[in-house]
Amino acid sequence: MKEKAFWAEKLGILGLKEGARIKIRSREYVYKNKILREKTLYSRSQSQTKDTFAFKWGKIDTYDSDGYRKFMKKWLTDKYLGGNFKLLDKWLPAGSRMLDAGCGSCFSSLLLFGDKLNEVNYLGVDISESLEIARSRFKARKIKGEFLQADLTHLPFSGPTFDFIFSEGVLHHTDRPEKVFNYLAGLLNPGGVFLFYLYRSKGPIREFSDNYIRNYLKDLNNSEAWKQLMPLTKLGKALGDLKITIDVPENIPFLGIPKGRIELQRLVYWHIFKAFYRDDFSVQEMNHINFDWYRPLNCHRFSAEQIKGWCRSNRLDVRRLHIEEAGISGVVVKNGRY
Numbered sequence: 001m002k003e004k005a006f007w008a009e010k011l012g013i014l015g016l017k018e019g020a021r022i023k024i025r026s027r028e029y030v031y032k033n034k035i036l037r038e039k040t041l042y043s044r045s046q047s048q049t050k051d052t053f054a055f056k057w058g059k060i061d062t063y064d065s066d067g068y069r070k071f072m073k074k075w076l077t078d079k080y081l082g083g084n085f086k087l088l089d090k091w092l093p094a095g096s097r098m099l100d101a102g103c104g105s106c107f108s109s110l111l112l113f114g115d116k117l118n119e120v121n122y123l124g125v126d127i128s129e130s131l132e133i134a135r136s137r138f139k140a141r142k143i144k145g146e147f148l149q150a151d152l153t154h155l156p157f158s159g160p161t162f163d164f165i166f167s168e169g170v171l172h173h174t175d176r177p178e179k180v181f182n183y184l185a186g187l188l189n190p191g192g193v194f195l196f197y198l199y200r201s202k203g204p205i206r207e208f209s210d211n212y213i214r215n216y217l218k219d220l221n222n223s224e225a226w227k228q229l230m231p232l233t234k235l236g237k238a239l240g241d242l243k244i245t246i247d248v249p250e251n252i253p254f255l256g257i258p259k260g261r262i263e264l265q266r267l268v269y270w271h272i273f274k275a276f277y278r279d280d281f282s283v284q285e286m287n288h289i290n291f292d293w294y295r296p297l298n299c300h301r302f303s304a305e306q307i308k309g310w311c312r313s314n315r316l317d318v319r320r321l322h323i324e325e326a327g328i329s330g331v332v333v334k335n336g337r338y
Contacts, residue, residue, distance in 0.1 A: 005146055006097060006121050008036075011156055024156040035131060037149035042127075045297040046151065048218070049173050050127045052295045055222040057105040057130035062288035064107075067280050073111040076168070079322040079329040080112065080195055088113065091193045092120050096163040100124040101152055101184055102170025106134040109166060110141065117143050120164070127151050152180050160189040167196045169327075172300045178310055185314035188334040194316065197329045201301040202270070203256025209273040213294050225295050226287065233287040236275025239265040270325050304328055 008014050011024055016031040021039075023029070028039045042050060081087050092098065092113070100109050103124035109117065117138075122145040124134055131147045138145045150156065152174055165184055171177045177198070188194055201207070213232075217225040244264040251259045257271050265277050276289040293299070304323050311318050311332050320331035 007123050007146065007148070007157070007161070010161065025154075025158065027150075027154055027156065029150075029156070033132075035135075035147050035149055038151060038154070040151065040154070042151060043175050046127070046153075046175055049296040049298045052222060053104060053126075053173075054128040054130055055226075056288065056292060056295070057107070057128070057133055059288065060105075060133070062284045065282070065285065068285050069111060071278065071281075072108070076108060076112045079197070079324070080320070080331060082320065082322075088116055092116055092164055094119045096120045097161065097189075098122050098164045098166065099162040099184075099187065101165055101167040102126055102173070103131070103134055103147075104128070104170075105130045106137050106145075108168040110137060110143075112166075112168075115141075115143065117145060122146065123148060123162075125150055125152065125155065153183070155183075155187075157187055159186065160192070161187050163189050163192050165192070165194045165196075167194075169197045169199075171196060172199045172302070173296050173298045175298060177300050177302075181310050182314060185316060185334065190335050192334045194332045194334070195330070196332075197327055198307060199299065199301045200323070200325065200327045201303050202325075205255060206271050206273065207301070210294070210299070213273065214297065214299065217294060218297060222295070226291055229290050229294060230283070230287055232273070232275050233283060233290050236265065236269065236277045236290075237283060237286060239268055239275070240277035240279060302328065 005014065013022060013036065016022070016036070018031060020031040021028065029036050030039055031037075077083070077085070098120045100106065100122065103109060103126050106124055109124070124131065124145055125148045126134070127150070131149050135147055152170065153176065165188060167184065171180055174180045181196070185194065202210070217228060220228060242264060245261055246264055246267065247261055248257060248259045248267070251257070255271065269275060269277065274290060274293050276286045278286070304321065307321070307328050307330060308318065311330070316332035316334055318330065318332050322329040
């Protein structure tokens with residue numbers, strides 16, 4: 001059974017009126033437009049990341065097409081569920097307390113969990129104003145949920161609170177991802193399930209290009225950065241439209257390039273610079289993905305061994321670690337339950 005704003009009751013803030021200001025764990029909050037919002041100063045990189053994602057999620061037409069949703073839903077379900085949709089019933093029994101840590105516009109959570117969200121006590125947290133979009137998307141789907149605007153590094157919770165935590169592509173955008181990971185792990189109840197996705201470290205040329213382009217864009221506003229990335233996006237499309245496949249004759253370990261057949265576009269994409277391509281995506285949709293990668297100043301990358309170490313130090317039992325060129329997706333359980 002759902003609990004009415006269980007987190008608000010836990011924090012002792014039920015019944016707040018519009019405009020109310022309170023302090024929780026030394027942080028100031030204001031209740032505005034029916035959402036409790038943290039009032040604080042962020043680091044430069046975190047503030048820039050906040051504004052970046054408010055801008056990105058506001059461009060709804062660049063990520064909400066049928067084709068984009070179909071692509072993203074398959075990616076999410078493959079990496080987290082491996083085709084076993086019954087896992088959602090196991091992880092999220094009715095009445096579960098769920099934290100969507102860095103929910104953005106709730107694009108990913110709605111795709112992966114869908115109407116299942118109506119069976120749980122959902123709290124979506126994000127640093128940006130994209131919560132307004134998230135709430136409207138929930139309303140359109142007739143799904144009930146609560147939202148909190150706050151920095152993941154300073155949530156108003158301490159100790160085990162949630163049965164399930166979902167953090168899709170968010171931790172690497174914080175100032176100190178490992179610290180946030182440890183904190184979120186501490187918010188899990190015993191037996192709680194934690195799903196997360198983190199960027200994976202790439203080869204040296206790709207890492208150099210990523211940092212160079214990100215640094216080039218850093219002093220532009222979001223609209224200018226979007227426009228500056230468009231020629232790169234179009235080049236990625238031109239390479240992909242060639243449909244050329246080549247043979248890499250031998251492994252090149254010092255560049256991280258493996259031997260074997262690979263499309264020319266993918267060789268450039270994985271090992272030289274990111275220029276996303278799918279022949280069923282529009283240029284705007286492809287630019288959305290490139291912008292998501294290059295624009296945030298906080299964009300940390302990790303190895304699988306680093307992530308496994310984090311899990312061990314937090315006594316999280318790894319049930320699934322899906323490793324791709326792009327990133328690492330984890331399904332972990334606190335102290336084991338399933």
